[in-house]
Amino acid sequence: MTKNTGNQDRRPSTLDNFKPLLIDVAVPLGSYYLFKDAFGMSTFAALAWSSVVPAVRTVWGLVKERTTNALAGLILVVNVVSLLLTFVSGDPRLMLAKDSAVSSTIAIGILVSVALGKPMMTAGMKPFLVKGDAAKEAAWERLVSGSAAGSAAFRSKERAFSVVWGLVLFAECVVRAVGAYTIPVDTMVWLGSVIMFVAMAIGFVVSGGLAVGPMEGMLEAEVEAGREQRPPLAVAA
Missing domain, CATH: 1.20.58 (Methane Monooxygenase Hydroxylase; Chain G, domain 1)
Known part of the structure; x- marks a missing residue:
């Protein structure tokens, strides 16, 4: 049995x-x-x-x-x-510009994590790709550990995802900092939120096409490869 x-x-x-x-x-x-x-x-x-x-x-x-x-x-x-x-207080333009300092801190942290080989945006992306599926979880671990055939390409896309978000957030902070000192304060108060929204939209579109989509395909392929390599279950006598 x-x-x-x-x-x-x-x-x-x-x-x-x-x-x-x-x-x-x-x-x-x-x-x-x-x-x-x-x-x-x-x-x-x-x-x-x-x-x-x-x-x-x-x-x-x-x-x-x-x-x-x-x-x-x-x-x-x-x-x-x-x-x-x-x-920081007093100068309204400086108060507007300080928001970009937080964005730049996040952006630099993301880019440094890629350089260290531990892209931090993976923690936010993985749940949406794995979706709590045990087979996908196992396939993910094989791909990131280097034991699967498509590991190199998968890890490259993983790094690309974090690089895209790091660059997008850094560009967003630069635009907001420049706007804080070149655009009327009343305009920049609402425009800052628009810039953030546009940056997030660009980040989702670019990272989705450049990394998430290809990674999803590679993950599915590895799940299938794992099923083909799995030995058949023994039949109870």
């Missing part, structure tokens, strides 16, 4: 796939608005308290796991930059 091995191939839940984004991004951002709007804290205090989780995650990774938690580290850096910028 054969044994049921279904538990060994446990299908990752949606929560498992989105956990990095929930803990490293959603919790710090959500707690910031909770502290600021619900509890009435100052911007400085809200930023400081919302930095606790990413700070703990970053230190824990460095001390206990000997790894760098890219998302938590980036959110921590962004919060620190924002804390420093809370002291």
